[in-house]
Amino acid sequence: MTQSTWGNDMAPKKTVPLRDKQITRRRLISAVGSLLAKKGFKGLGVNAVAREAGVDKVLIYRYFDGLPGLIAAFAQQEDFWPSTLEMAGGDLAQFSELPLDEKLALFAASFIQALKKRPLTRAIMAWEMIEPNELTEELERVREESIMAFFQMFFAKDRTGIDLQALVMLVGAALSYLAIRADNIDVYGGLDLATDQGWDRIASAVNMVIHHVIPPA
């Protein structure tokens, strides 16, 4: 990016580069974000990112050692994946005292909300499905760790005798799939993915399943 040193009076053809490494870095990082949100991971190349940032692409190599490095930097500073706290509904202590079925229901509702407000996360999840590379593998690893830690913390020592882990992951998989699809289609198998009412119906169905599988104490 360049900026004019003078006003418009002198009709200055020359512009003055900013020459601020930190600002340039931030420009590039946020360009990844906006580009990812706008186009998805399609067209996420050095040229496009540099264009979006208004900066020369060579700086991607100088500051980040290439596009993977830049994307890694982007991923680090983004909360692209919901935290344990968020998946627990915002209050860990309170969450831990809930009966099992309510824990699961709260988790499902929180997970829906978390996905709904993260278009970038949905884009990255879609990305992971079709282009495995060293970056998506890293994001993958972080996510697997996070979700396993969450599961261990709250569901590990159940004595219901049912496969709680498989149940949680099935719900997570279904919600992930529907959230991603919602970016492309309005209806899936008759389910309305475009409106809040449609998602309320989905959440209700999940709750119904949970409360049938785990009868309240």
Next chain:
Amino acid sequence: MTQSTWGNDMAPKKTVPLRDKQITRRRLISAVGSLLAKKGFKGLGVNAVAREAGVDKVLIYRYFDGLPGLIAAFAQQEDFWPSTLEMAGGDLAQFSELPLDEKLALFAASFIQALKKRPLTRAIMAWEMIEPNELTEELERVREESIMAFFQMFFAKDRTGIDLQALVMLVGAALSYLAIRADNIDVYGGLDLATDQGWDRIASAVNMVIHHVIPPA
């Protein structure tokens, strides 16, 4: 593709083009399939398809009016989506007489098998998630119709009072997601996606849910 007119005795440098439109068309169509299975929809371009078919890319334009036309021709002749019969386990009459919970369980098992043996379908499903275009929309429409027809035929007039449609679609979404992920990763949330045992566990969890939600009569 070319083939030698003589044996190897004359050391023939020249090869003779086949000059059979139907064969060439088939070569191109099947090249789309194998390329889709090998690389997914990434690198599914005119150049790559022509290379895979061993044919010049200009024929794609001449015979199919471009890549979309070729892909449409490919999609028409493929059973890329399981039929109602297949989703019912192979015997419609028998299926229709099962109690509801067993219907659902059989559907889930059949759906898993159907996805497992269709790498192209998985690739296309992944494609639909990120690149909506006129082709994927068509496939989408076919699929939505098919799945709704199946649902209507067997589950419409339930009187359990629960949201059966949402339940079926949740299961379908979860299984679709896991099947697609299985092409990229071996483990999802602790679930083993790479082995038959892992999928048995998933199927068991689905059955568990079904039988809890819909108690056998």
Next chain:
DNA sequence: GACATATGTCACCAGTCGGTAATATAACGC
């Protein structure tokens, strides 16, 4: 045989991609 048509190959185009070297300019120390 001659000719027209169907089929296939080749060569090229402009555009984009990831990547790099050479250069210009700003900022800072002296």
Next chain:
DNA sequence: GCGTTATATTACCGACTGGTGACATATGTC
């Protein structure tokens, strides 16, 4: 002022993309 370093731009490279026109060869008809 001078020189050095940090920052950014320009210009280019080879490879690939989708797409097209000119050409070559085989097939079928008369």
